[in-house]
Amino acid sequence: MAYSGNTGLKRIIKAGQYSWQGFRAAYKHEEAFRQEVWVLVVAVPLALWLGENAVEKTLMIGSVLLLLIVELLNSAVEAVVDRTGMEPHKLSGRAKDMGSAAVFFAILMVGVVWFFMLS
Template identity: 40%
Template sequence: MLRFWRATINSWRGLKFAARSEQAIREELVALVIAIPAAWLIGVTPARRVELIAVVAMVLMVELLNTAIEKLSDRLTTEHDLQIGRVKDMGSAAVGVALAIAGAFWLFALVERMGLI
Protein backbone atom coordinates (compact mmCIF):
# COMPACT_ATOMS: atom_id res chain seq x y z
CA MET A 1 0.00 0.00 0.00
CA LEU A 2 2.91 2.34 0.74
CA ARG A 3 4.27 1.82 -2.78
CA PHE A 4 0.89 2.74 -4.27
CA TRP A 5 0.72 5.88 -2.11
CA ARG A 6 4.22 6.98 -3.16
CA ALA A 7 3.42 6.36 -6.83
CA THR A 8 0.28 8.48 -6.45
CA ILE A 9 2.25 11.31 -4.84
CA ASN A 10 4.87 11.17 -7.62
CA SER A 11 2.17 11.22 -10.29
CA TRP A 12 0.47 14.22 -8.67
CA ARG A 13 3.79 16.09 -8.46
CA GLY A 14 4.48 15.34 -12.12
CA LEU A 15 1.06 16.61 -13.16
CA LYS A 16 1.47 19.79 -11.08
CA PHE A 17 4.91 20.47 -12.55
CA ALA A 18 3.68 19.87 -16.09
CA ALA A 19 0.67 22.14 -15.55
CA ARG A 20 2.88 24.92 -14.16
CA SER A 21 5.45 24.71 -16.94
CA GLU A 22 3.43 23.87 -20.07
CA GLN A 23 0.59 25.86 -21.61
CA ALA A 24 -0.59 22.83 -23.63
CA ILE A 25 -1.05 20.80 -20.44
CA ARG A 26 -3.11 23.60 -18.87
CA GLU A 27 -5.27 23.84 -21.99
CA GLU A 28 -5.89 20.10 -22.02
CA LEU A 29 -6.75 20.09 -18.32
CA VAL A 30 -9.34 22.79 -19.06
CA ALA A 31 -10.60 20.71 -21.99
CA LEU A 32 -10.96 17.72 -19.66
CA VAL A 33 -12.91 19.78 -17.11
CA ILE A 34 -15.21 21.01 -19.90
CA ALA A 35 -15.50 17.54 -21.44
CA ILE A 36 -16.95 15.99 -18.29
CA PRO A 37 -20.27 17.88 -18.29
CA ALA A 38 -20.30 18.16 -22.09
CA ALA A 39 -20.08 14.38 -22.40
CA TRP A 40 -23.22 14.05 -20.28
CA LEU A 41 -25.05 16.41 -22.63
CA ILE A 42 -23.79 14.93 -25.89
CA GLY A 43 -23.34 11.22 -25.18
CA VAL A 44 -26.50 9.22 -25.82
CA THR A 45 -25.44 6.26 -23.67
CA PRO A 46 -23.36 5.92 -20.51
CA ALA A 47 -20.69 4.09 -22.52
CA ARG A 48 -20.51 6.94 -25.06
CA ARG A 49 -20.12 9.47 -22.24
CA VAL A 50 -17.23 7.52 -20.78
CA GLU A 51 -15.63 7.25 -24.24
CA LEU A 52 -15.85 11.01 -24.76
CA ILE A 53 -14.19 11.73 -21.43
CA ALA A 54 -11.61 8.99 -21.98
CA VAL A 55 -10.43 10.32 -25.35
CA VAL A 56 -9.84 13.77 -23.85
CA ALA A 57 -7.92 12.12 -20.99
CA MET A 58 -5.95 10.22 -23.66
CA VAL A 59 -4.92 13.49 -25.29
CA LEU A 60 -3.72 14.74 -21.90
CA MET A 61 -1.80 11.50 -21.38
CA VAL A 62 -0.06 11.75 -24.76
CA GLU A 63 0.74 15.42 -24.13
CA LEU A 64 2.29 14.51 -20.77
CA LEU A 65 4.50 11.91 -22.49
CA ASN A 66 5.42 14.42 -25.19
CA THR A 67 6.31 16.99 -22.53
CA ALA A 68 8.48 14.42 -20.76
CA ILE A 69 10.30 13.68 -24.03
CA GLU A 70 10.85 17.38 -24.66
CA LYS A 71 12.10 18.07 -21.13
CA LEU A 72 14.49 15.11 -21.28
CA SER A 73 15.71 16.14 -24.73
CA ASP A 74 16.39 19.67 -23.52
CA ARG A 75 18.46 18.25 -20.63
CA LEU A 76 20.62 16.26 -23.05
CA THR A 77 21.77 19.28 -25.01
CA THR A 78 20.83 22.91 -25.51
CA GLU A 79 22.38 22.92 -28.96
CA HIS A 80 20.32 22.20 -32.05
CA ASP A 81 20.48 18.48 -32.78
CA LEU A 82 18.77 17.03 -35.86
CA GLN A 83 17.95 13.69 -34.22
CA ILE A 84 16.54 15.29 -31.07
CA GLY A 85 14.48 17.58 -33.28
CA ARG A 86 13.05 14.55 -35.05
CA VAL A 87 12.24 12.88 -31.73
CA LYS A 88 10.44 16.02 -30.57
CA ASP A 89 8.55 16.16 -33.87
CA MET A 90 7.44 12.54 -33.41
CA GLY A 91 6.15 13.37 -29.94
CA SER A 92 4.27 16.30 -31.39
CA ALA A 93 2.86 14.05 -34.12
CA ALA A 94 1.62 11.65 -31.43
CA VAL A 95 -0.27 14.53 -29.81
CA GLY A 96 -1.72 15.45 -33.20
CA VAL A 97 -2.93 11.90 -33.80
CA ALA A 98 -4.49 11.79 -30.32
CA LEU A 99 -6.26 15.09 -31.01
CA ALA A 100 -7.57 13.77 -34.35
CA ILE A 101 -8.90 10.62 -32.66
CA ALA A 102 -10.56 12.69 -29.93
CA GLY A 103 -12.07 15.02 -32.51
CA ALA A 104 -13.46 12.07 -34.47
CA PHE A 105 -15.06 10.60 -31.34
CA TRP A 106 -16.66 13.92 -30.41
CA LEU A 107 -17.85 14.54 -33.98
CA PHE A 108 -19.38 11.07 -34.15
CA ALA A 109 -21.10 11.63 -30.81
CA LEU A 110 -22.53 14.96 -31.98
CA VAL A 111 -23.86 13.39 -35.18
CA GLU A 112 -25.31 10.55 -33.13
CA ARG A 113 -26.94 13.03 -30.70
CA MET A 114 -28.54 14.88 -33.62
CA GLY A 115 -30.04 11.61 -34.79
CA LEU A 116 -28.26 11.59 -38.13
CA ILE A 117 -27.00 8.04 -37.58
Template identity: 40%
Template sequence: MFDNTNKPKGINRVILASLNSFRAIKWLYLNESAFRQELLLLIIAIPISFLFDISAKEQVFLVLAIVFIMFTEIVNTAIEAVVDRVGLEIHPLSGLAKDLGSAAVFLSLIIASSIWLVILL
Protein backbone atom coordinates in the same frame (compact mmCIF):
# COMPACT_ATOMS: atom_id res chain seq x y z
CA MET B 1 23.54 4.22 -8.18
CA PHE B 2 20.10 2.63 -8.24
CA ASP B 3 19.57 -0.02 -5.58
CA ASN B 4 16.99 -2.49 -6.88
CA THR B 5 16.92 -4.44 -3.60
CA ASN B 6 15.71 -1.52 -1.44
CA LYS B 7 12.81 -0.37 -3.61
CA PRO B 8 9.60 0.42 -1.73
CA LYS B 9 7.06 -2.38 -1.76
CA GLY B 10 3.36 -2.83 -1.13
CA ILE B 11 1.16 0.11 -0.20
CA ASN B 12 4.21 2.28 0.48
CA ARG B 13 5.20 1.93 -3.19
CA VAL B 14 1.70 2.87 -4.30
CA ILE B 15 1.68 5.94 -2.03
CA LEU B 16 5.11 7.10 -3.21
CA ALA B 17 4.21 6.52 -6.86
CA SER B 18 0.98 8.50 -6.38
CA LEU B 19 2.87 11.38 -4.78
CA ASN B 20 5.30 11.41 -7.72
CA SER B 21 2.40 11.44 -10.16
CA PHE B 22 0.66 14.31 -8.37
CA ARG B 23 3.94 16.26 -8.31
CA ALA B 24 4.29 15.72 -12.06
CA ILE B 25 0.71 16.84 -12.75
CA LYS B 26 1.26 19.95 -10.62
CA TRP B 27 4.44 20.69 -12.59
CA LEU B 28 2.57 20.24 -15.87
CA TYR B 29 -0.17 22.58 -14.73
CA LEU B 30 2.31 25.25 -13.66
CA ASN B 31 4.67 24.96 -16.64
CA GLU B 32 2.85 23.64 -19.71
CA SER B 33 0.21 25.82 -21.31
CA ALA B 34 -0.88 23.00 -23.64
CA PHE B 35 -1.64 20.83 -20.59
CA ARG B 36 -3.66 23.66 -19.01
CA GLN B 37 -5.63 24.05 -22.25
CA GLU B 38 -6.33 20.33 -22.39
CA LEU B 39 -7.37 20.31 -18.73
CA LEU B 40 -9.78 23.16 -19.49
CA LEU B 41 -11.07 21.17 -22.45
CA LEU B 42 -11.68 18.21 -20.14
CA ILE B 43 -13.48 20.40 -17.59
CA ILE B 44 -15.72 21.74 -20.36
CA ALA B 45 -16.20 18.36 -22.07
CA ILE B 46 -17.51 16.56 -19.00
CA PRO B 47 -20.65 18.68 -18.50
CA ILE B 48 -21.14 19.03 -22.26
CA SER B 49 -21.26 15.24 -22.55
CA PHE B 50 -24.40 15.30 -20.38
CA LEU B 51 -26.22 17.62 -22.78
CA PHE B 52 -26.59 14.97 -25.46
CA ASP B 53 -28.96 12.04 -25.59
CA ILE B 54 -26.23 9.39 -25.54
CA SER B 55 -25.53 6.35 -23.43
CA ALA B 56 -23.28 6.35 -20.39
CA LYS B 57 -20.79 4.25 -22.37
CA GLU B 58 -20.67 6.92 -25.10
CA GLN B 59 -20.18 9.63 -22.47
CA VAL B 60 -17.24 7.69 -21.07
CA PHE B 61 -15.74 7.44 -24.56
CA LEU B 62 -16.10 11.20 -25.06
CA VAL B 63 -14.37 11.99 -21.77
CA LEU B 64 -11.66 9.37 -22.28
CA ALA B 65 -10.94 10.83 -25.71
CA ILE B 66 -9.95 14.09 -24.00
CA VAL B 67 -8.01 12.23 -21.30
CA PHE B 68 -6.12 10.46 -24.11
CA ILE B 69 -5.03 13.85 -25.45
CA MET B 70 -3.75 14.74 -21.98
CA PHE B 71 -1.94 11.40 -21.72
CA THR B 72 -0.22 12.04 -25.05
CA GLU B 73 0.74 15.55 -23.96
CA ILE B 74 2.35 14.12 -20.82
CA VAL B 75 4.38 11.64 -22.88
CA ASN B 76 5.37 14.43 -25.29
CA THR B 77 6.51 16.62 -22.40
CA ALA B 78 8.51 13.71 -20.97
CA ILE B 79 10.26 13.26 -24.33
CA GLU B 80 11.05 16.97 -24.46
CA ALA B 81 12.42 16.90 -20.90
CA VAL B 82 14.71 13.96 -21.65
CA VAL B 83 15.96 15.55 -24.88
CA ASP B 84 16.67 18.82 -23.07
CA ARG B 85 18.39 16.94 -20.25
CA VAL B 86 20.75 15.24 -22.72
CA GLY B 87 21.74 18.56 -24.25
CA LEU B 88 20.38 21.91 -25.37
CA GLU B 89 22.45 22.09 -28.54
CA ILE B 90 20.62 21.79 -31.84
CA HIS B 91 20.78 18.22 -33.14
CA PRO B 92 18.69 16.57 -35.87
CA LEU B 93 17.77 13.60 -33.66
CA SER B 94 16.72 15.89 -30.81
CA GLY B 95 14.50 17.80 -33.20
CA LEU B 96 13.11 14.56 -34.59
CA ALA B 97 12.28 13.23 -31.11
CA LYS B 98 10.44 16.45 -30.25
CA ASP B 99 8.65 16.48 -33.61
CA LEU B 100 7.55 12.87 -33.15
CA GLY B 101 6.15 13.69 -29.71
CA SER B 102 4.30 16.63 -31.21
CA ALA B 103 2.96 14.39 -33.98
CA ALA B 104 1.65 11.99 -31.34
CA VAL B 105 -0.28 14.83 -29.71
CA PHE B 106 -1.61 15.88 -33.12
CA LEU B 107 -2.82 12.34 -33.83
CA SER B 108 -4.47 12.15 -30.41
CA LEU B 109 -6.35 15.35 -31.27
CA ILE B 110 -7.52 13.79 -34.55
CA ILE B 111 -8.60 10.62 -32.72
CA ALA B 112 -10.49 12.56 -30.05
CA SER B 113 -12.17 14.80 -32.62
CA SER B 114 -13.21 11.73 -34.63
CA ILE B 115 -14.68 10.06 -31.55
CA TRP B 116 -16.67 13.18 -30.69
CA LEU B 117 -17.92 13.54 -34.28
CA VAL B 118 -18.92 9.89 -34.63
CA ILE B 119 -20.75 9.79 -31.31
CA LEU B 120 -22.49 13.15 -31.63
CA LEU B 121 -23.41 12.87 -35.31
Protein backbone atom coordinates in the same frame (compact mmCIF):
# COMPACT_ATOMS: atom_id res chain seq x y z
CA MET C 1 18.02 -0.78 -11.28
CA ALA C 2 16.95 1.45 -8.40
CA TYR C 3 14.94 -0.09 -5.61
CA SER C 4 13.22 2.19 -3.13
CA GLY C 5 12.42 -0.45 -0.53
CA ASN C 6 8.77 0.62 -0.52
CA THR C 7 6.28 -2.21 -0.74
CA GLY C 8 2.55 -2.66 -0.46
CA LEU C 9 0.45 0.33 0.47
CA LYS C 10 3.49 2.57 1.03
CA ARG C 11 4.64 1.95 -2.56
CA ILE C 12 1.17 2.81 -3.89
CA ILE C 13 1.05 6.02 -1.83
CA LYS C 14 4.52 7.05 -3.00
CA ALA C 15 3.60 6.32 -6.62
CA GLY C 16 0.51 8.50 -6.22
CA GLN C 17 2.63 11.32 -4.81
CA TYR C 18 5.05 11.13 -7.74
CA SER C 19 2.15 11.12 -10.19
CA TRP C 20 0.65 14.20 -8.54
CA GLN C 21 4.05 15.93 -8.70
CA GLY C 22 4.21 15.14 -12.42
CA PHE C 23 0.71 16.51 -12.98
CA ARG C 24 1.54 19.71 -11.09
CA ALA C 25 4.82 20.18 -12.97
CA ALA C 26 3.11 19.74 -16.33
CA TYR C 27 0.34 22.16 -15.36
CA LYS C 28 2.86 24.74 -14.15
CA HIS C 29 5.33 24.52 -17.04
CA GLU C 30 3.33 23.40 -20.09
CA GLU C 31 0.81 25.81 -21.63
CA ALA C 32 -0.64 23.14 -23.92
CA PHE C 33 -1.26 20.84 -20.96
CA ARG C 34 -3.03 23.62 -19.05
CA GLN C 35 -5.27 24.27 -22.05
CA GLU C 36 -6.10 20.59 -22.39
CA VAL C 37 -6.90 20.28 -18.69
CA TRP C 38 -9.46 23.07 -19.14
CA VAL C 39 -10.82 21.29 -22.20
CA LEU C 40 -11.30 18.27 -19.94
CA VAL C 41 -13.05 20.38 -17.30
CA VAL C 42 -15.55 21.51 -19.95
CA ALA C 43 -15.73 18.19 -21.81
CA VAL C 44 -16.64 15.95 -18.86
CA PRO C 45 -19.93 17.68 -18.02
CA LEU C 46 -20.73 18.04 -21.72
CA ALA C 47 -20.09 14.35 -22.35
CA LEU C 48 -22.20 13.36 -19.36
CA TRP C 49 -25.02 15.55 -20.64
CA LEU C 50 -24.75 14.85 -24.40
CA GLY C 51 -23.71 11.20 -24.42
CA GLU C 52 -26.69 8.93 -24.92
CA ASN C 53 -25.30 5.93 -23.06
CA ALA C 54 -22.33 4.84 -20.99
CA VAL C 55 -20.28 3.83 -24.03
CA GLU C 56 -20.67 7.22 -25.69
CA LYS C 57 -19.88 9.07 -22.47
CA THR C 58 -16.83 6.88 -21.90
CA LEU C 59 -15.53 7.39 -25.43
CA MET C 60 -15.99 11.16 -25.27
CA ILE C 61 -14.31 11.54 -21.88
CA GLY C 62 -11.71 8.87 -22.61
CA SER C 63 -10.59 10.56 -25.81
CA VAL C 64 -9.81 13.77 -23.91
CA LEU C 65 -8.07 11.83 -21.13
CA LEU C 66 -5.96 10.09 -23.77
CA LEU C 67 -5.02 13.50 -25.17
CA LEU C 68 -3.77 14.51 -21.71
CA ILE C 69 -1.79 11.28 -21.45
CA VAL C 70 -0.14 11.85 -24.83
CA GLU C 71 0.61 15.48 -23.91
CA LEU C 72 2.27 14.34 -20.66
CA LEU C 73 4.44 11.84 -22.55
CA ASN C 74 5.33 14.47 -25.16
CA SER C 75 6.29 16.92 -22.43
CA ALA C 76 8.42 14.25 -20.75
CA VAL C 77 10.26 13.54 -24.02
CA GLU C 78 10.84 17.27 -24.55
CA ALA C 79 12.16 17.68 -21.01
CA VAL C 80 14.62 14.82 -21.42
CA VAL C 81 15.79 16.09 -24.81
CA ASP C 82 16.25 19.60 -23.43
CA ARG C 83 18.08 18.20 -20.40
CA THR C 84 20.67 16.52 -22.59
CA GLY C 85 21.61 19.80 -24.28
CA MET C 86 20.26 22.79 -26.12
CA GLU C 87 22.50 22.44 -29.19
CA PRO C 88 20.56 21.37 -32.29
CA HIS C 89 20.73 17.69 -33.17
CA LYS C 90 18.70 15.87 -35.79
CA LEU C 91 17.71 13.08 -33.37
CA SER C 92 16.56 15.59 -30.76
CA GLY C 93 14.48 17.37 -33.37
CA ARG C 94 13.08 14.08 -34.60
CA ALA C 95 12.08 13.04 -31.06
CA LYS C 96 10.33 16.34 -30.44
CA ASP C 97 8.60 16.25 -33.83
CA MET C 98 7.35 12.71 -33.20
CA GLY C 99 5.97 13.73 -29.82
CA SER C 100 4.24 16.67 -31.46
CA ALA C 101 2.79 14.36 -34.12
CA ALA C 102 1.45 12.07 -31.40
CA VAL C 103 -0.32 15.02 -29.77
CA PHE C 104 -1.72 16.05 -33.17
CA PHE C 105 -3.20 12.61 -33.75
CA ALA C 106 -4.62 12.52 -30.24
CA ILE C 107 -6.33 15.87 -30.92
CA LEU C 108 -7.60 14.49 -34.23
CA MET C 109 -8.99 11.47 -32.39
CA VAL C 110 -10.82 13.72 -29.90
CA GLY C 111 -12.40 15.55 -32.84
CA VAL C 112 -13.41 12.35 -34.62
CA VAL C 113 -14.90 10.77 -31.49
CA TRP C 114 -16.86 13.88 -30.56
CA PHE C 115 -18.01 14.40 -34.15
CA PHE C 116 -19.44 10.88 -34.44
CA MET C 117 -20.95 10.90 -30.97
CA LEU C 118 -22.74 14.19 -31.62
CA SER C 119 -23.84 13.59 -35.21
